[in-house]
Amino acid sequence: MSLSADFVSAVNQIIPPARRFDDPLSTLAFGTDASFYRLIPKLVVRVNAEHEVVALLRLAGEHGVPVTFRAAGTSLSGQAISDSLLIVLGDGWSQRDVLGNGSRIRLQPGVIGAQANAALAPLGRKIGPDPASINACKIGGIVANNASGMCCGTAQNSYQTLHAMRLVLADGKVLDSENPDSVADFRSSHRELLAQLEQLGRDTRANSPLAERIRHKYRMKNTTGLSLNALIDFDDPLDILLHLMVGSEGTLGFISSVTYNTVPEYPYKATALVVFESVEECCRAVPLLKQQPVDAVELLDRRSMRAVENQDGLPEWVKALSQGACALLIETRAASQLILHEQIERVRSILVPFSVEKQVAFTEDATLSNKLWAIRKGTFPAVGAVRPNGTTVIIEDVTFPIPRLAEGVKRLTKLFEKHDYHEAILFGHALEGNLHFVFTQSFEDPTQVARYEAFMGEVAQMVAVEFGGSLKAEHGTGRNMAPFVELEWGSDAYQLMWKIKRLLDPKGILNPDVVLSKDPDIHLKNLKPLPVANEIIDKCIECGFCEPVCPSHGLSLSPRQRIVIWRDIQAKKRMGVDTRELEKAYQYQGIDTCAATGLCAQRCPVGINTGDLVRELRADQAHAHRRADWLAEHFSSALKGVRLVLAAADNANRLLGAPRLQRWTETSKKLSGGRIPSWNPAMPQPVRWVESTKLPADTTRPRVVYLPSCASHTMGPSRSDSEQVPLLAKTRQLLEKAGYEVVFPDAMDSLCCGQPFASKGYPQQADLKRTEMLAAVKRASRDGLDPIYCDTSPCALRLLQEQNHGLNIYDPVRFIRSHLFDRLEFTPQTESVVVHVTCSTQHLGEGQALIDIARKCSTNVVVPEDIHCCGFAGDKGFTLPELNDHALRSLKPAAQHCTEGISTSRTCEIGLSSHSGVDYHSLVYLVDRVTHPSS
Known part of the structure; x- marks a missing residue:
């Protein structure tokens, strides 16, 4: 349907232009979850406050406009897409309030699940739901889908741990169940609604067959349909309403906040992997384990283990397991080690009578435990990584009654074979009889769609009717299972769900065709294409796990959205469609504003670095090869030019004053169309590289080759920084304090790791400069005999990406922890320190080590959890400051009580200082200040 001009005009009065999107690029990007x-919304609005949701719902009701809510878009069943009005959460929904010493936590819907647990961790608590997507999915989606997970079961999901809720109904009415005044007002204004809910509850409880069916369904994991258990679990219609909202997938209202009763997060854990000789033997152990103190029991069939058998760190014997083998990954947790050992013995004794083919006995070693869990967590991406290009990965989740679990595994396997899904794998949460099956599917032609239709029809009949199970254990009904709700529940329950829907959404505007649909083929419509676009990104499954760590997400496009649009551009080109306007928009949204730091690859289930695609596209557009060649050949001249510019800016600062200079450069930037960067007080002073810093060799001390980055030997501290010694001198001072003879490579001013060239799309020049630098440090280190200290982590990462150079290259963090701890005595300061872990430090695997070093230096360390990348990205902090602004928009409140900030990248520190009001400088300054030589 189209949106009327009156409706759009009214929306424009509520939502500012920066948070409204109706252009083809944005609507396609937001149309993907x-x-x-896939549905393409007519209009997308980003809401930052509840009153905006209220106004939009009232408008939508007046104009009959369907509305869908979107949190993180990690839902798997099609419940977060719209061809009408899509409302997405903006920045204003991230409040967390820990209550009752951690026994409860109040969360707004924009809080990521892992952030909630981070707030609770110091108190030994966590939220009950633990979905696999917890590092990306948000509370709004967790509650709306009644998501669970590996340890959650049916006892700790949102429904069972709900303490209170604040919600907005379809008519715009707000109810806060923790506010007595709000409750009293709602009971008065909506007494008829509450009376009807109360009557539905009485009728349902009086209908013994229906009530018993509901009880049976919710003894299992079940998210098919609406939460009818609310009608038999509660008498008070207010409680019924709140619990109906859980799992309603945005079809009954909007959840503004939820207060959970939290659950313990036990510190002691042990993990085992037990491989049984057959599926029957494996499943026979499950009901016995369910009676034991175990927190997770994950089933993996032979197919799923075969999918990950080549993964690093897994036992070699996994490859040789028998065809019928079936494994259980078991974890038990406890409040003390003594209790943990007692629990381990109980579980071991239960498993003694079973025929075990192979096993890894219970281990408390975190490293080994993580490797075992990597088997389970690697199954889904393993299928995604090997699927044929152009196909999608589908993950379904069903529940079988536990006594029939083995039979269910075998029957599903037969259906895979019957419908030619030979790559399909099975795994799942065995304690709940909950199985996930993953398969690849093409929707490119009617034959493939018909195959999927036939397969899902048989799955639905078998699971829901023959086995009396659940078609959706934890992923939500969505569009995917909406046609099968009546098949699973029966007519009475199905009609009851429709009564609830019409009662709470009488105009039918909330997420139509989700959960309940009159269209029997809704699950076969609007199937998303995944066209081939580029081998770097063709394996993307568009899950959205990458988005929380992307600095441009919310400013322009996220990595997922960059891939979606590039896929669409390539598909349109193959069809002969003119894509010039789309590509023009993509230039800024997709290419220019990408930091290309690759953090997305760390979160991606199939390891895609969207930055690699962007660098390739920049290389295709790069036409200044002669200039790049000249810069590579005359790099020292370029650095002299940088120093001259910095000197001129510093002189202007002294003469004009910081406020006037900042205003003047901002005006110049506007007049130059952005070619002249604006100045700010965090801008560095110039550093002069002095060759005479070399001293005669001292054979009594160990040597270290000090490799300053381009930035550190051109950019000194800002004039306002409390530290005025340049990093180059400070680093040398620290290394000599630790007893090292410091050696510099020759012709240092001509050397570069190549990172600036690579980021601009000049890979040949980048590789040339890196080769030159490696050759220079090889000579300086006596063919790799001496360690090489690189003072900036992005440069260290760039050099370490070149394999087989035989050099011992260290970034600051690794060198300090591996070479200086034994040579220096640390006396921690009491002044507070805020730490920024750079993208390259994370890639180097040194993020936690940086934080640990900071805690060795200060008793008060702050690590802003919402900032993963600063967005400065080399020089983009100068040329596209809005990226840096957006990435660090939450930094100032986090750093406001700190006296200094530390990091390991000079350019990052410019942006960090500017946006925090705190001086950021290298870790070296802090370490030098709090140490003295060991006696």
């Missing part, structure tokens, strides 16, 4: 469906 993690499911295998």
